[in-house]
Amino acid sequence: MDSGPTAWPGGRRRRRLRVNATTAAVTITVATEAPPYFYYANTNVLSVLRYLFVVMLLLLSAVPAVPGPAAPEFAPSYFDDDGDGVDDRLIPLLARGEAVNIFLVFDTKPGDAQRQALASLGLAPSYESHYLPVWQLDDVPAHKVSWLAALPDLRLVEWQAIYYPLLDKSVRAIKARDSSTYDQVAWDRGLDGDGIVIAVLDTGVDNEHETFEGRFIAGVDCVSGCGDHTTEEDSGGDPDDRNGHGTHTASTALGTGGETDEDSDGEPDYMGVAPGARLVDVKVMTDIGAGGNVLQGIEWCTEHADEDWDSSGSDGIQVMSMSVGTSGGSDGSDSVSQAANTAVAAGIVAVAAMGNDGDNVVPAPAAGDLVIAVGATENPEDNVDRNDDLVASYSNYGPRDSDGDEDRWDELKPDVVAPGSDIHAAAGAPAPFTIATDGYTTMDGTSMACPHVAGLAALMLQDDPELEPGSSQNEMMWRMRNFSEPWGAASEPDNSSKYNYYSGWGYVDAWEFVNVAQPDGKVSVLSSDPAEPIEGDDVTLSITIENVGDAVLEDAHLELYADSNELEAWNLPDIDPDGELTRTKQWSPTEGEYTLRAKLFADNDENGGNDELELTVNVGAPPQGVDLELTALTAEPNTPVHNEQVKLTATVVNQGEESADRFSVRFYDAGGVFATVDGPALDPESDTVVETYWQASDGNHTLRAEVFDIEPADQHTANNDYELELEVAPPPEEPDFAPAVLALQGELLAGEALDISFSVRNLGQTDGEVDVTLKLDGNVLENWDSQMVDAGAEVLLYTEWDAEVGDHRLDVQLSGASPQEASVDNNQLELDFNIAALEPQFSVTSIDHDATLTQGVATTIIVTVANDGSAVGSVELVLDAESTRIGVQTVEIGAGTTKDVVFDWTPANWGPKVLIATAVDSSLSKSVWIFAPVNQPPLAVAQVAVVGGAWMSGEIMIETGLEVSFSGEGSSDPDGEDLLLEYAWSIVDQNGVPFSLYGQQDAQSFTTTFNVAGTYTATLTVNDEYESETAMVSVVVISTPVTTTPSGSGGNDSDWLRSIGTLLFGLVVLAAGALALNRMRREEDDDDYFDDIDGPLQLTCPACQGSISVATPQRPVQLGCPHCQAQFVLRE
Incomplete structure (x- = not known):
């Protein structure tokens, strides 16, 4: 008993058990740990555990399901509708407990991680695809299938569907071989498939049959996995056919007919479609007519697509004939169909049978996008005439189920139909014999139709090797679709006027395939002008269609897309061989990246690979400043003749965000610049036209206009020019009169006399005369009858007119030409103008x-x-x-x-x-x-006076105790701004010690008292906001003398007494100072006395013992006692 896998990341897993009975089916979801890895050494223990586990499951089968942990998520797909990662077709097989053959389809190429995970389940791939992210596993136990859904990067556990075989007039009926019914056949062109190799993927081929003489080139048996191939006929590696199906189909494609000539017409009766082709026998089905190794057989063919077999000139494999298919349908996403697509990309034409269920089913590999799917016809009259043939009732029909992309034509299968009923071809060796007889047998089915088309592909490749398919095109499929004979009404006329659900694109016709001229529409150019536009540009998209085939391209349809949005669609006129046409589309995109795609549709187009072209266009952000774009250049007339005057009009748009003050437009022809015209100012989102004239000359011309000299500078110059292709006809034989150069000379003002002039040209090669009429505002202004103008010449005509205010139109008209002129389309010329009134401005x-x-x-x-x-x-x-x-x-x-x-x-x-x-x-x-005026410094004047005395500007002397006034009133501002002057006073003594002004320092004038003798200097600073000046005055203060009463000789005694008093007073002062100093020293331990003082310093006046409060920290500072007016200096 299998032990199960080791535990995978995530721990817990969900296992789905299906219990089936004849009367009921119960599905139980059980949450379990991942199956443990058991060793076989513990046989007894294992047995017990297994019995217990089975009992548990039986008990659980009677209870409702319990939810398990979340399973991996898969997107629902064609084969996995419920999105559980397992092909829905496996459900009945797994329910029966059958071992199954599967494909593991991954999102990316699998590797070691997936291989190790499989090994933990006891599994390994039997085949690893060389081209697809697919592994093949055979005989996988049913209970392990659900575990596979957890493999890393897995997309689908796909069933290896079982493939079954799908079964001298038919070769003639498809117009390959000559007959009395059809005169024109492919063999008439010498075509027999020579040089082409056809691989027949079937039950094997008994190539010993006479019809294959000299046809075998290689063989390989892929029933049990493709081994080594052999190039030796009848060797051990040459696969045999014990079923007969493969031998029959191979002989239809390339059999020579051997020596059998039953109708005695001198030719073999049962010749295949391409008897000159060579055979590669790829056995993919068992002798009982079933099998599943079709994928390996296809990939073997892909690997040998360029093989050098025997240096015979027939190298590689060019065609695969696959008369095999599944019993169910496909949308083309299955692994085998994808493998067939890969083979086509490698250069092999893949042809497959549609199947014989008579149902709307397209099996694999016919479901592949690039595979030519073949349905069958029947011949009820048993004749060569195909006109009475019918689509066989057993032949499956379309369309194929959608694969979800936007290409509907992928689903339009079958591609073609071919004879499939009562096909008489080589008979294989009957089992158990391995040597074929030379007999022939009759079979029915799309299996018989498929090799007809494979043989036709060989004829077509011999005729035109360019039909070999590739990674980007499948010309063979399109040739067959386009040139098969329609068989039945169109089923989807909106998609194709030819395709029919039952007959596809029609009944194959070998003659048409190789002989009829074929159109080939090609999208050769898809361009953007400008190539790098910005938002706001008017972009011109151009698409050029060429017919590179050799027949007229009819009923073609062109579509243009920007990303998935259709910009325009055109029904095109017929295009001759080597012809071309161009369609343009004006496009105004916003900022971003766009993928432009032009696609051509035509039912009879030979090659679908060149019908589409893409272009990536990056649209930049709109500019921030001026952006002038030249959006159009037109000519009038637009089909001029030689020497005709052509009016050119350029349209200029400002698509920027800033106004253009001015610009100019240059006009070019092959000779360079022929005109320069200035343009007006142009506001954002506005436009204007600029006009000039050009003298036409015979031939094709490219005229170009360019906007330049833009102010302010243009921010985007890629859109500043525009080209116009103009074809100028040669001068006609007859006269051809045309007016030109209509102009006014003079100021366009009321009352001015203006000269009106114009010329009349004869563009033809014959002299003639013409009547000329000049009209103003519809009224005739002047006539010139029978005006003679020589061939290739011109005459100048003019008149005068007194200008009148208003809008006017001049109109020159020509008529009555003799001889009759070539064209009258150019006989008129107009000019609009305005006359301004006389007024000042x-x-x-x-x-x-x-x-x-x-x-x-x-x-x-x-x-x-x-x-x-x-x-x-x-x-x-x-x-x-x-x-x-x-x-x-x-x-x-x-x-x-x-x-x-x-x-x-x-x-x-x-x-x-x-x-x-x-x-x-x-x-x-x-x-x-x-500018401000030049400033004059202020005048500073300082004065001083004893109160009540005269003002002095120098120095005064006073005694202590007198009041002194200071004044700056004489100061002034020479600029007249006296009121704006500012004053600042300062006073210092002879030692430079400041004298306190008690807040009066900013006053113009103030008064103070000097109680201490000394010399004091007062400085006045006067400021006028810009500059300052100073002035000074001085005050000498002396002590006030002591006055005594005179008494005899008492004068000397008084002096003596005064001296004694002064001395005593000094001693008292000294004593008091000493006492204070001693007290201060006693009270200071580690800190200074003043360090502990918080707030103003309180002192005692040494003169009167009054209290003095000192708030300023300035030292030294001169102090005045408020009690006795004594002055002294505090120094520390």
Whole structure:
């Protein structure tokens, strides 16, 4: 008993058990651990555990299912509708517990991870596809299939569907071999398949049969896996056919007929379609007519597509004939169909039978997109005439189930039908014999139709090797589809006017395949102009279609897409061989990347591989500034003749976000620039036209217009030009009159006398005369009858007209030509114009001033006004300095002249200003700078006086105790800003010690008292905001003398007494100071006495013992006692 896999990542797994009975079926989902890995050494224990496990399952079968852990998720697909990762066709097989053959289909090429996972399940691939992400596994136990869904990168566990075989008039009926019914057949062109190798994938081929004499080139047996092939006929490696099916189909494709000539017409009776082709015998089915190694057989063919077999000139494999198929249908996604597609990409034409269920089923490998699927016809009258043939009732029909892509034509199968009923071909060796007889037998089925088409493919490749398919095209399929004879009404006329569900694209016709001229529509050009557009560009997309075939391309249809969005569709006219046509589409894309795709559709197109072309276009972001685009260039007339005047009109669009102030347009022909025209200013999202004239000359011309000299600079120059292809006819034999160069000379103003001139040209090669009429606003202005103009020449005509105000139209008309001219289409020329009234038109052209503008200084402003109109006039001119009116003047100005108008102005403030001059609708502004005036320093005057005394500006002497006044009133500002002056006083003594002013230092004048003798200097600083000046005065303070009462000689005694008193006073002061110092020293331990003081310092006046409070930390500082007015200096 199998032990199961080792535990996989994720731990728990869900296993689905199916219990089937004749009366009921119960599905139980059991949550279990992943099956453990048991060793066979524990046989007894294992047996017990297994019995217990079986009992548990039987018990659980009677209870409802319990949910297990989440299974891997798969997208539902054609073969896996429930999205569980297992092919739905396996369900009944697994329910019966049958071992199954499967394909493991992966998303990417599988490798070691998948191989190890399989090994843990006790499984290994029997075959690993060389081209697809597919492994083949055979005889997989049913209970392991669900485990496979957890393999890394697995897409599907696909059933290896069992393939079954699908079964001298028929070769003649398809017009390959000559007959009395059809005169034109492929063999008449010497075609027999020579040089072409056909691989027959079937039950094997008994190539010893006479019909294969000299045809065998190689063989391989793939029933049990493709081994080594052999090139030796009748060797051990040469697979035999004990069923007969493969021998029959092979002889239909390439049998020579041997010596059998039953009708005695001198030719073998039962010749295949391509008797000159060589055979590769690929046995993929067992002798009982079933098997599953078709995938290996196909891949073996792909690997040997270029094999050098025997240096005979028949190398490789060019055609595969597969009269095999599954019993069910496919959408082409199965592994075998995909393998067949791969073979086609390698250069092999793959042909497969449609199947014999008579149902809407397309089996594999016929379901492959690139495989030619063949249905069968029957011949009820048993004759060569195909006209009475019918699609066989057993032949499967289409369309194929959709594979979900956008290409409906993939599903339009079968591709063709061919004879499949009552086909008489070589008989294989009857079992158990291995040597074929030379007999022939009759079989029915699409298996018999398939080799007819395989043989036709060999004839076609011999005739045209370019029909070999490849990775990007399958010309063989398209040739057969297009040139088969329609058989029945179109089933999907919107998709194809030919395809029928039962007969496909028709009944094969060998003669048509190799002889009839074939159109071949090709999308040769898909271009974008500009190639790198930006958002807002008007992009021209051009598609060129060529017919590179040798027949007319009819009823073609062209579609143009941007990504998946259809931009345009055209029904095309017939295109002759080597002919071409171009279709254009104007496109205005937004920013982004686009894939443009042009696709051509035509039922009779030989080669579908060149019907489509793609182009990637990156559209940039819109520009931020000016972006002028030249969107059109037109000619009038657009079919000129030699020497004719052609009016060219260029359309210019500003698709940017900024206005263009100006631009110009240059016009080119083969000789270079022939005209340059200036354009007007152009606002964003607006357009204009620029016109000029060109003298046509015989031949084909490429005219080009280019916009340039753009201000501000253009931000996107890739769209600045436009080309026009113009064909100019040669001069006709007859006269051909045309007016040209209609113009006005003079100013377009009312009352002006204007000259109107134009020319009349004879573009033909014969002299003649013509009547000329000039009309103004529909009224005849002048006639010139029977005006003679020589061949190739011109005459100049003119008249005068007094201009009148308004819009007008001049119209030159020609008529009555003699001899009769070649064309009258160019007999008229018009000119629209406007005449302006005589009136003034004013504009401010400049603003100037004479000198530097200074605040407070009178100046003059000069404004220049122009009259660009046609009459004298008066205008009111206003001049402002921003919101301040400078002045208003009314002036008269003559037509075409200018006048300077002078305004007086004294700027009140300095700094930037904008001057604005306005005259009617014209305004001009100018930025100016007003300079501040030059500053003069202030005058500082300091005065001092004893209160009540005279003011002094120098030095005064006073006694202590007197009040002294200081004043700066004499100071001034020469600039007149006295009120803005600022004052600052400072006083120091002879030692530089500041004298406290008690908050009066910023006053213009103040009064103070000096109680201590000394010399004091007072400094006054005067500031006018820009500069400052100083002035000083001095005060000498002396002590006040002591006055005593005179008494005899008491004067000397008084002096003595005063001295004694002074001395005593000094001693008292010294004693008090000593006591204070001693106290301070006693109280300071580690810190200074003042370190502990928080707040103002309290001192005792040494003179009067009054209290003095000191708030300033400045040292030294001069102090005054508020009690006795004594002055002293505190130094520490």
